[in-house]
Amino acid sequence: MPKEGQPRRSPFGGPGHQGMNFEKAKDFKGTLLKLVKYLSTYKVRLLAVLLCAIASTVFNIVGPKILGNATSEIFKGLIAKVSRTGGIDFTSITRLLLFLFCLYIISAVFSLIQGWIMTGIANDVTYRLRNQISQKINHMPLKYFESRTYGEVLSRVTNDIDTLGQSLNQSLTQLITSVITIIGVIIMMLSISVSMTLVTVLILPLSAVLIGLVMKNSQKYFRSQQKFLGQINGQVEEVFSGLNIVKAFNREDVFVQEFEQTNDQLYNSGWKAQVISGMMMPIMQFIGNLGYVVVAILGGYLAIKNAIQVGDIQAFIQYVRSFTQPIMQVAQVTNMLQSTAAASERVFEFLEEAEEQQLVENPAVLDGLEGNVTFDHVAFGYNPEQLIIHDFSTNVQSGQKVAIVGPTGAGKTTLVKLLMRFYDVNKGSIRLDNHDLREFNRNELRDMFGMVLQDTWLFNGTIMENIRYGRLDATDEEVIAAAKAAHAHHFIMTLPDGYNMVLDEESSNISQGQKQLLTIARAILADNKILILDEATSSVDTRTEVLIQKAMDNLMQGRTSFVIAHRLSTIKNADLILCLKDGDIIEQGTHDELMAKGGFYANLYNSQFEKAS
Template sequence: MPNEEQAKRGPRFGGPMHGMGNVEKAKDFKGTLTKLAKYLGTYKLRLLGVLLCAIASTVFNIVGPKILGNATSQIFEGLIAKIGGTGGIDFESITRLLLFLLSLYLISALFSMIQGWIMTAIANDVTYRLRKEISQKINRIPLKYFESRTFGEVLSRITNDIDTLGQSLNQSLTQLITSVITLIGVIIMMLSISIPMTLVTFLILPLSAALIGSVMKYSQKYFRAQQKYLGEINGQVEEVYSGLNIVKAYNQEEVFVKEFEQTNDKLYDSGWKAQVISGMMMPIMQFIGNLGYVAVAILGGYLAIKNAIRVGDIQAFIQYVRSFTQPIQQLAQVTNMLQSTVAASERVFEFLEEAEEQQLTNNPASLEHLVGDVSFQHVAFGYNPEQLIIHDFSTDVKSGQKVAIVGPTGAGKTTIVKLLMRFYDVNSGSIQLDGHDLRDFDRNELRNMFGMVLQDTWLFNGTIMENIRYGRLDASDEEVIAAAKAAHAHHFIMTLPEGYNMMLNEESSNLSQGQKQLLTIARAILADNKILILDEATSSVDTRTEILIQKAMDHLMKDRTSFVIAHRLSTIKNSDLILCMKDGDIIEQGTHDELILKDGFYANLYNSQFENAS
């Protein structure tokens, strides 16, 4: 369950290993498939085009062996006639047949290309549309969703699942259509040539299915083990990589290497067995296929002797037997791919169907002319309603006041901030802004009232100028520089390569923690919001810089309602009101001098820090 000190967990990605039997299955296959079909309904005209092109391409391709068989029969019969002295080979007729066959194959290839082009466009449109919808959905999902899941779980839906959906949709849908049409067409052509030879071909199928089914069933457990150990290895590598400094500091390299080798050995063993066993399927299929060819050749030769069929029909039938087994294999592969498609779709649709932050009123209150009076009235809250963290929190904060919230870890300080920002709504009681319940405001508009500086800095891959301007996107360069000067960040920025145009890397590791904090403070100064929230804003800077920042903050907080969460009690001595929290309740409140005179909980906290510092 999330709480104010919830640890941040990084992503653990298990890369996909593609193989027979290695398929994630959907919980609700039918329901998800119905949703996916409705989603694809937008592209019904293009899908109809794919279907028509697939039919045309397959039909033109299927007719080919029959025409080639007729050409072979003409050559054979012409040779027999020539030997008997009654005629010869009609090369003109054969040439016409071959040219006609060539044109058919060219037309088939053309329709196949058009089909692939249309289906690729559909798959790309679907992935683009889904990513766009997810990016919009993220901003509407409440914070509790992200706090109850790992980063990797959320990111995998945007990246891995949509990629899987797009790729498998492109391949499986076209292959499914082509395989079904090919199978039906080949059966019709085989029956038109010889019913007995077709029945012999059908008799081989149960034997093939039984052998392949047993091999797949036996290999399943090794593929599952392969995925399990692959996930463990990815997790170990990610953890060691992200915490490499700690591993080296405690000389734990050998421990992690040993753990990795043990898991890697298990992965090697399961992967080797899975690949070897699954690799047996192709030789089995080829062996059974060859048995089929032998049976067809013997029966075909017998029927040709009896003049029941022509010699060219035997050749055409053997080609159809090869074409008959291929779509069956493709359908088996499509079944696996379809499972992956539906499983990925299910995870994406689950995300898109998550409950959103709801506006509780149809006519949200206006934020114009608000001055910043905040009132907490008997607020009770718990991330789990049965386990309250805040029990009965009540206080009044006047516009322009600087309010400090102090207390031990787990007291509920950051939770109060989350309620104030409406990341969560109270279970009972109310929080009011200028006499209006926070639930009467539009969430997005309400959050425009607040500026935040947190202990955990957040900077993105971009220039320093862009990162500061994130507080107010329409700010000029001069305003950005002025904000940096107010936060005492200008001096160190000018010492960096390229100054304000220096590019921060993805983790912002090319700046110190203190420098990153100064940039976030500059961002808050630039935003110029009416209410400020500072959660351990100066915890990552040295004492000298902290004093400078404190002066800048005092100037920034003038005439603004400010909430300051601090463990260094020396930084909040000049607060207008100090709220001392313990176990979700306010146990003391007043100014610094008043609370020191009470010689209670706050005085003990303050004096203990002073004694430790001395």
């Protein structure tokens, strides 16, 4: 529905993309706390993941110690063989290796169970979030969507939730395993040598400092990456939805330039985020290699002093690797947490947006309402500082056909939005049979209204399903009768499959005029008490317009009707014509009365029928 008096996103760039509002201030810790709270629903399954991770890690950690004992046995056997006091005890070594094999199998089983449970949790979270967003969308005020591109909203449902789900599945399990591994490895290293462990643990402070520096610098780039990804989605969606207009005005280059600019910004932010975060691994590997050198020197010295066995050196080196590897994994996970936090924050921001108040206490009852509408000194502006409608008052009796005319931006469509309570008035009131509209539940109130808009909306489905959208319990016969009343039956029967023809996503397989006929048939089928027609016949030819006008006249009998029209010839028989200019009623009356005045309406009407001199 076109907006009057309100800035709208241009399909050729400009204010459209500048209007995308991304909060600069981001609460990383707060978002993680919200995510933890959200995951508390799965605390039993998360506990199972934790226990499986502990079991898998413990069995895996014990392995190097047992392998070290086997190495020590071989070393002792070789020494004994050299000194001719004995030989290698292969039975003992075989027993140790079989025990080690069993431990690794058990560890693998627990790891598989842990991964299976965590995958289920991640999928459940994404499923719940998509459901909640789907339900949230139905309760969001219209002004939220009018201030954002569709691509930005869709990006939260697709990209951000996918990012969150993948991060949970990968990073959370890895984080648990890594932390348990670090703790277990430290215990095992202490059991071998306290001095060697202290040298190895000195890596931690240095690692923590480096991780903190990288996180601090990479977080802002991950946030920018999500931001520009949403912008690109919005731009691409705009191009595809208005491709005919873009080509008609030869604005392909403008969009390509705009897309390349945003794509460059996405590339730069993504590149910087990945490069800075990618520095973690080389740095941690360098620190890990230093640890190996120190352990080898110190371990050799202690073995010479007989403080430890040779196999303990091998086991300790494996533990050093097992110690530095989870630290690097934690570094990677913290990296992923930046992306997770950015995606989570955008999702939670959407879920926490203020909802349109649907229910009121002690709502007025719709039963028995006749359809009298009163505008009492209504004032409204999309921005309270800039009023579009200043002081609008009129009384509409039940069953009257009211035409609303005026230049673009006068406030005609805005009045319709106020009637439907897409917005509430700033001052004054709109009453339906002496009940303020704010006394009704929004959903119940909208059941009173049937709408045919200038911008048609049809969904991917059959023609029968699209017409039945007006009343879901209607029979096929009722749908066909409504199509006949709207003079759509003839063209429907000429289409492949007739009423069962499937419209594509953009309804591009039928003409604009045919789309309008289907929406009119939908309104006829809905059979509402009050009708709103916003340039309903603007997209049909003159002959069809006459036929539709007759059908509409029959439909509007006994119903209050509001008709927004630019073709003034279609509203000559209206019971009341409201002539708007700059948000105020400057003239009102019947066609004959207004023509007799020779004022604004008369000039407007005559200008449409002037003959070229």
